[in-house]
Amino acid sequence: MDLLLRLEQSGLGTWVNGSTSTFLGYPGILLVHTIGMTLLAGTSTVIGLRIIGFAPQVPVGEMRKLVPLIWTGLVLSSVSGTLLLIAKATTMIVNPAFYVKMVAIALAVTTVFGIKNCGCRDPIPRNGRLLAVACIGLWLVAITAGRMMAYIGEAEHFGMLILK
Amino acid sequence: MNLAHLHLLLNHFPTVGFAIGMGMFLVAFFGKSEDLQQSSLIILVLITLMTFPIYVTGSAAQRMLTDDSDVSGELITAHQDAALLAFTFLQLTGFAAWFALWQSSQATKHRRWTLFALLGLSITTFVLMARTGYMGGEIRHPEIGTEAAAGAWLNTASIASAVIEYRWAWAILETLHFIGLVMLFIVVVVNLRVLGIMKQVSFPALHRLLPWAIIGFAINSITGMLFFIGAADQYTLNPAFYWKMLFILLAGVNVLYLTVSDEPATLAAGDNACLRAKVIAASGIFLWFGVLFWGRLLPFLGLQF
Numbered sequence: 114m115d116l117l118l119r120l121e122q123s124g125l126g127t128w129v130n131g132s133t134s135t136f137l138g139y140p141g142i143l144l145v146h147t148i149g150m151t152l153l154a155g156t157s158t159v160i161g162l163r164i165i166g167f168a169p170q171v172p173v174g175e176m177r178k179l180v181p182l183i184w185t186g187l188v189l190s191s192v193s194g195t196l197l198l199i200a201k202a203t204t205m206i207v208n209p210a211f212y213v214k215m216v217a218i219a220l221a222v223t224t225v226f227g228i229k230n231c232g233c234r235d236p237i238p239r240n241g242r243l244l245a246v247a248c249i250g251l252w253l254v255a256i257t258a259g260r261m262m263a264y265i266g267e268a269e270h271f272g273m274l275i276l277k
Numbered sequence: 278m279n280l281a282h283l284h285l286l287l288n289h290f291p292t293v294g295f296a297i298g299m300g301m302f303l304v305a306f307f308g309k310s311e312d313l314q315q316s317s318l319i320i321l322v323l324i325t326l327m328t329f330p331i332y333v334t335g336s337a338a339q340r341m342l343t344d345d346s347d348v349s350g351e352l353i354t355a356h357q358d359a360a361l362l363a364f365t366f367l368q369l370t371g372f373a374a375w376f377a378l379w380q381s382s383q384a385t386k387h388r389r390w391t392l393f394a395l396l397g398l399s400i401t402t403f404v405l406m407a408r409t410g411y412m413g414g415e416i417r418h419p420e421i422g423t424e425a426a427a428g429a430w431l432n433t434a435s436i437a438s439a440v441i442e443y444r445w446a447w448a449i450l451e452t453l454h455f456i457g458l459v460m461l462f463i464v465v466v467v468n469l470r471v472l473g474i475m476k477q478v479s480f481p482a483l484h485r486l487l488p489w490a491i492i493g494f495a496i497n498s499i500t501g502m503l504f505f506i507g508a509a510d511q512y513t514l515n516p517a518f519y520w521k522m523l524f525i526l527l528a529g530v531n532v533l534y535l536t537v538s539d540e541p542a543t544l545a546a547g548d549n550a551c552l553r554a555k556v557i558a559a560s561g562i563f564l565w566f567g568v569l570f571w572g573r574l575l576p577f578l579g580l581q582f
Contacts, residue, residue, distance in 0.1 A: 140577035147573050148566070150455070155462025162486055170482035172546075175475045179466065256459065257452050264448040 120202040129200035139200065146193040150259070152186025154252035157225060164232050164245035177233050183225055210265055214258035221251035280337035280513070287331045288413065291367070292406050294324045299399045306396060314392075315381070318374040319537060321399065325371025326529040329498075330522045332364050333505065337513040348416055354434070356412040361506075362431045363405035370398040372495060376488065378536050383485060433506055440507030447507070454500040458569065460493025464532055465565050471541050471550045471558035480544035484535065491532075517578040521571035524564050531561030 120126055132138030160176045162168065198205055205211050224244045232241035298320035305314035339357065342348050373395040380388040440446050463486050469475070470483050505512050512518040535541060540554040550558070571578075 135574065135577055140574055144570065144573045147455075147458075147569060151459055151462045151569065154459040155465070158459060158489075159463055159466045159486065162489060167489070168482060168485040170485065171478050175478050178475050252459070253456065256455050260452040260455055261448060263451075264445075 117202040117206055120199050123199065125196065126199045126202070129196055139197075142193045142196050146190050146197060149186045149188075149190025149193060150256065152182050153190060153221075154186075154256060156180075156182040156186065157221070157228075157248050157252055160228060160233070161245035161249045164228065164237055164241055166242075173233050173235050173237060177229060180225070180229050187222065205262065208262050208265065210258045210261040214255050214262065217251050217255035217258060221248055221255060224248035224251060279341065280334050281341045284331065284334040284338040287327075287334060288410070291324050291328045291331055292410050294320065294327070295367070295399075295403060295406060298324055299403055302395070302399060306392060315378070315537070318378050318395075319533065321374035321395075322371055322378070322533055323530070325367055325374070326526050328364060328367055329525060330519075332360060332502075333513065333518075333522060335360060336505070336509045340510070340513060342416070352412070352416045356409065356416060357433050358431060359405070359409040359412050361433055361436075363402065363409045364502075365431065366398060366402040366405050368495075368498060370395065370402045372491065373398055375491060375533070375536065378533075379484075379488060379491075382481065382536060382542060436503065437506050437509075440503050447504075450500045450503055453496055454504075457493040457496035457500065458572075461490050461497070461565065463487065463490035463493070464528075464535075465562050467535055468531070468558040468561045468565075471535075471544070471554050472562075473549065473555075476549070477546050479546045479548075480541045484542070487532070487536065512575075515575060515578070517571050517575045521568060521575065524567040524571060528561065528564040528568055531557065531564060535561070 121130070129139055129142060135141060136144075156179050160179055163171050163173060163176050224247050227244045228241065228248060231238060232244050234241065298317050301313055301317035301320065304310070305317055335357070339353050342353060373391055377388060377391045377395060380391060440450070467483055467487060467490075470478060470480060475483070534557055538554070540551060541558075544550055
């Protein structure tokens with residue numbers, strides 16, 4: 114716990130928590146985190162839907178060209194996520210939803226590698242479809258867990274502050 | 278001018294516009310005119326998009342009028358419940374109209390069923406909208422009618438208390454709102470194709486994925502409306518919220534462009550889009566991120582609550 118408190122009170126932690134600027138502070142970091150999320154999960158959804166069989170006229174190999182969007186999203190959300198974690202270390206580390214989210218993201222990123230290497234091929238292999246379904250499902254879990262982090266455990270503050 | 282005035286100014290557009298759109302659709306439906314039908318569907322989608330800001334300013338107008346002893350709170354509540362019902366049916370009509378437009382670009386088989394559904398939905402919506410307008414008129418002119426607030430089918434007050442009081446309601450709605458946002462990212466990808474990414478994919482092939490984005494939009498308009506009904510003051514007093522409404526309206530026009538314009542529709546594999554299509558696609562991406570921007574920063578930008 115001492116370490117977590119020290120993280121929160123470190124230079125970075127106090128900057129994120131104390132900044133009164135909208136953009137160079139907590140709100141701006143949350144915005145970047147949300148944009149990262151849409152790039153990650155949104156691009157995975159497009160590729161996944163194609164592999165599952167929607168939009169069959171789209172050459173499946175072309176879907177690989179969207180993968181850089183996923184990596185951009187991963188960079189944006191992990192950098193912003195690390196800052197948010199440092200700023201709220203004492204409440205986030207004890208939040209069970211945080212661990213669900215981390216595991217789901219790790220697995221989802223693994224499926225993205227799988228899809229890139231063997232899913233985007235014509236004809237689509239059977240496990241390619243399985244990977245696509247798993248990928249979309251894991252992002253859904255990650256998003257749900259991420260949202261729930263704001264509503265369970267220590268972070269719980271219901272009532273007036275319902276907007277988050 | 279305040280928001281109550283804005284509501285009075287705007288509220289005639291959807292009723293009159295919808296009547297025009299529906300009239301054109303009926304003539305086209307029975308007269309079997311494809312061009313007229315296309316135009317009527319576009320009008321219906323545009324009217325649907327316009328109704329978001331109108332509903333929202335109505336809630337702001339209500340806030341201002343409740344302090345006024347000359348107006349009946351009961352009549353306002355009745356108007357509000359009627360508006361919510363009409364709004365719901367208008368949304369269904371708008372989605373059906375967009376879907377019919379999308380189907381005509383995809384040469385699918387079941388388009389006739391969509392048109393039949395649209396016929397029923399649009400007539401129902403029109404009746405509900407006329408009723409809403411009539412009840413709204415009664416607020417300032419109680420002499421025109423006597424119809425008191427009967428128990429409404431969609432009751433705004435009980436929806437609001439359910440959203441606020443049920444422990445997990447807000448958290449679940451937020452989660453769904455984020456999932457809808459992710460689905461809407463498909464619009465960005467379709468716009469990216471117009472800009473030249475994945476040039477080997479023909480535009481119609483990729484456009485086939487767009488209904489998934491529209492499902493995302495539907496999820497977000499339902500959950501968003503529930504947030505709004507649950508905690509209206511958080512939004513009606515917040516400038517970021519009005520920016521978000523404006524951006525949604527314009528982003529909706531971008532989606533309509535992708536679906537109906539010939540410019541991107543004729544892009545075959547390897548084709549480069551014309552400059553105008555690229556400018557519209559780029560602005561569509563800007564608007565989509567703008568909606569996300571206003572939505573995410575809404576709790577931080579509006580400091581009045």
